[in-house]
Amino acid sequence: MELSGRIIKKGKAEGIALVSKTPVSFFGCIDPKTGVVSEKGHELFGRSVKDTILVFPYGKGSTVGSYALYRMKKEGTAPKALINQECEPIVAVGAIISDIPCVDRIDISKIKTGDRVAVVDNTVKID
Numbered sequence: 001m002e003l004s005g006r007i008i009k010k011g012k013a014e015g016i017a018l019v020s021k022t023p024v025s026f027f028g029c030i031d032p033k034t035g036v037v038s039e040k041g042h043e044l045f046g047r048s049v050k051d052t053i054l055v056f057p058y059g060k061g062s063t064v065g066s067y068a069l070y071r072m073k074k075e076g077t078a079p080k081a082l083i084n085q086e087c088e089p090i091v092a093v094g095a096i097i098s099d100i101p102c103v104d105r106i107d108i109s110k111i112k113t114g115d116r117v118a119v120v121d122n123t124v125k126i127d
Helices: 064-073 088-098
Strands: 002-004 008-010 012-019 053-056 081-083 102-104 116-119 122-127
Touching: 012 081, 053 116, 064 088, 081 088, 081 116, 088 102, 102 116
Parallel strands: 012 053, 053 081, 081 102
Antiparallel strands: 002 122, 008 102, 012 116, 116 122
C-alpha cells in the first residue's frame, strides 16, 4: 500500500512502524538517553522509539520538545522517521533541526505497529 501526504522534512527512511493512537511529547514523554517512552499511562509506555518509524496523530506539550527530539538524534535514540496525521510546529521544528524525515496528512489508521514502512519524501509505503 502507498499513501501520499505533505512533506514536513524531506528525506528517506525505512524501518518498522511503532504506532500510537494518542499524541506524543518528546519532552517529558520519552527519555532522550534511552529513547524509551516514560510517560505513565501512555499506550507506548516502556517501548523504545529508537530506530523506528514513529507514527502518531500529532505532538503535544512544550516547545522544548523540538530540542528534546534534537537531543535524541545526537544521542542516537531518535526514530528514523516521523509520520503524523497532522504535524504541529513543535514536531515540525524538531524534525527539521534533527534532519529526521517527517510527513503528515497521512491516514495513520492504515499503519500498524510491526509493519515495514518506507518514507520517501511525501510517500509512505507499507509492506
